[in-house]
Amino acid sequence: MNNQxxxxxxxxxxxxGTAIYELLVSSSSDYKISIxxxxxxxxxxxxxxxxxxxxxxxxxxGTGTSVQFRNFVQDKxxxxxxxxxxxxxxxxxxxxxxxxAYFDLSEDDALDNYIKGLQDVPFTxxxxxxxxxxxxxxxxxxxxxxxxxxxxxxRVGALSQNATNKLRYHSSWSGDGLVNEYLGDCQVVxxxxxxxxxxxxxxxxxxxxxxxYEAFHTSGGIGTFAKTLSGIYPYVNVNYKTLRRIGHxxxxxFLFNDLGLEQSELTRIFKNHIPTTRKxxxxxxxxxxxxIKNDYTERTYYKVFKPERINGRLMTAIEYxxxxxxxxxxxxxxxxxxxxxxxxxxxxxxxxxxxTTTFGNFYREDM
Numbered sequence: 292m293n294n295q296x297x298x299x300x301x302x303x304x305x306x307x308g309t310a311i312y313e314l315l316v317s318s319s320s321d322y323k324i325s326i327x328x329x330x331x332x333x334x335x336x337x338x339x340x341x342x343x344x345x346x347x348x349x350x351x352x353g354t355g356t357s358v359q360f361r362n363f364v365q366d367k368x369x370x371x372x373x374x375x376x377x378x379x380x381x382x383x384x385x386x387x388x389x390x391x392a393y394f395d396l397s398e399d400d401a402l403d404n405y406i407k408g409l410q411d412v413p414f415t416x417x418x419x420x421x422x423x424x425x426x427x428x429x430x431x432x433x434x435x436x437x438x439x440x441x442x443x444x445x446r447v448g449a450l451s452q453n454a455t456n457k458l459r460y461h462s463s464w465s466g467d468g469l470v471n472e473y474l475g476d477c478q479v480v481x482x483x484x485x486x487x488x489x490x491x492x493x494x495x496x497x498x499x500x501x502x503x504y505e506a507f508h509t510s511g512g513i514g515t516f517a518k519t520l521s522g523i524y525p526y527v528n529v530n531y532k533t534l535r536r537i538g539h540x541x542x543x544x545f546l547f548n549d550l551g552l553e554q555s556e557l558t559r560i561f562k563n564h565i566p567t568t569r570k571x572x573x574x575x576x577x578x579x580x581x582x583i584k585n586d587y588t589e590r591t592y593y594k595v596f597k598p599e600r601i602n603g604r605l606m607t608a609i610e611y612x613x614x615x616x617x618x619x620x621x622x623x624x625x626x627x628x629x630x631x632x633x634x635x636x637x638x639x640x641x642x643x644x645x646x647t648t649t650f651g652n653f654y655r656e657d658m
Contacts, residue, residue, distance in 0.1 A: 294321040297625060300367035302360065302382055304328035304335070306464070307396060307420075308373030310606055310614040312338070317602035318649050327363050360385045367391055369414075369624065371617060375467055379417070380405050387412060394620060396420040396613060398472055398511025406634060416620055416635045421573065421609070422447040422531070423514030423637055424616040425645070425654055430577035431516065432642035433590040440524045442580040443480075445513060446497070446506050448534025449609045451568045452597070458543070459536040463571035463609045466562035470554060472533070473547055475510030478517040480529035485521035491544050493532060499576055499593060505540050506532035515636045534574050572597050573608040594656050601650070615650040622648040 299315065299322050301308050312326050312335065326332075327340040340363060364370060364385040369392035372382050376399040383402055386393040392414035395402070402417055418424060426445050434440055451461035462469065476487040493508040513531035520529050546552060546560070573596040580589045596608040606614070620640065623629045628644050645651040 294625075295323070297368045298323040298325065298366060299369055299371065299621070300363060301326040301371045301373055302328075302363065303373030303375075304330075304332045304339070305373060306607075306610055307613050308371075309334075310610040311371060311373060311617055313604050313606075314601065314611070314614050314618055314650060317604060320649070325363070325367070364389050364391055369394065369621065371621065372396065375465070376401075376471065377467075383415075386415075392416075392624060394419050394617060394624075396424075396617060398423060398468065398514075399475075400511070403515065412633060414624060414630065414632050414635065416624070416629075416637075418514035418637055419620045420613040420616040421449075421575070422512040423516070425612070425619070426512065426531075426575055426577065427514055427516045427637040428640045428642050428645060429575070429592050429654065430579065431638045433577055433579040433592060437579065437581045437583055437588070438585075440520075440527050440579060440581040442578070443520060443527060443529040444578045445516075445531045446499075446504075446534050446574070446576040446578075447512060447531070448504065448506075448574040450534070450536065450572050450574065452570045452572050453568075454536065456566070457538070458565065459539050461566045461568040461571075462561065463568055463607060464613075466565070467558055470558045470561055472509040472511050473543060474554060474557075477508040477510045477531070478513050479508070480517050480521045480527055483521060483525040483527055485518050491540065491547060493530065494540055495532070496537070499534075499574065500595075503537060504534045504574075505537050506534050507540055509533040514638075516638050519636065519638050534576070569598065569607050571608045573612050575612075592656055594654070596653075599653075611650075611653065615653050619645045619648045619651050 301312055304326050315324050324338050325340055326335055326338055332339055360382050370386050372395035376397040379395055379397050379402040383393055390413045395417045396419055397417055426447050430445050449463055454461055473490050475490055477490055479488050488508055490510050491507050495506050517529045520527055575594050577592040596612050598607050599611055623644055629635055
């Protein structure tokens with residue numbers, strides 16, 4: 292298929308959806324691109340479509356099926372879902388019915404559970420972006436060559452460069468998503484057995500490049516990776532934890548566990564009372580330990596991302612790391628380097644293939 296024949300639909304024109312759109316437009320790919328949102332947005336020329344969506348939820352046709360996405364999905368080669376995670380299933384239903392390839396950025400596993408009941412699904416790749424997404428692809432690449440894998444650890448932090456509050460944290464992404472990952476159950480593998488642990492548990496301190504951080508379990512960031520590894524390595528331990536500056540955990544543990552506030556109240560607090568910043572940084576650290584020819588070995592990946600000007604557009608670290616993680620998968624799909632149908636996991640992607648994509652080299656480790 293020629294690039295001119297490819298029509299990419301982006302649903303959701305928030306910060307990440309806009310970053311994806313801007314990178315696509317600036318890449319001279321010749322794709323036709325449409326982006327849709329419930330609110331009027333500027334800066335998209337003639338590519339913008341306003342969806343008639345009624346807050347707080349997407350309207351139903353009376354049968355439990357959302358109706359807003361039908362026309363937008365119909366003529367697209369693929370759909371990139373940049374909506375809140377609560378809308379994944381609603382949008383996916385129309386991609387499934389229209390046999391349109393589907394990508395999303397979600398950490399939530401509700402869509403995974405929904406898909407289990409379907410047959411003959413179109414190309415479906417949830418969990419794209421940073422974490423899950425590239426954090427899985429990169430850490431999985433570290434496993435190559437091990438005779439026995441004992442530990443697989445992923446640590447990711449989306450932080451502000453400066454923080455003046457007691458949380459030592461200013462927000463650089465979705466308040467809804469942050470609260471959701473602090474509340475949900477977290478997938479782990481312990482001695483080869485897949486299971487779940489509570490969010491905010493598993494507290495640890497670690498030093499990266501001379502800086503001390505704390506880390507703890509949060510939900511969603513590992514995608515399907517833990518379950519995949521549990522079926523391969525009989526004694527492996529696998530976990531994903533979020534990195535924060537020392538002191539953050541005590542305050543969020545008090546809010547989420549000691550006070551037991553409702554999710555809606557927690558979301559209101561994080562949206563309305565935690566400062567937002569565009570001076571952010573993203574830390575990505577992966578470590579695999581095990582035996583190579585009877586030698587106990589550790590392999591690691593470590594990189595810090597800061598705001599970058601890409602093709603004339605200044606983007607925060609969380610914007611471009613997430614957008615590039617998505618667009619790498621889209622490009623690999625278009626170039627037939629991924630299966631063309633069915634559910635596709637992040638851990639099935641070859642990191643070397645990612646580096647061949649337009650923006651994939653941003654993820655090369657600094658040596």
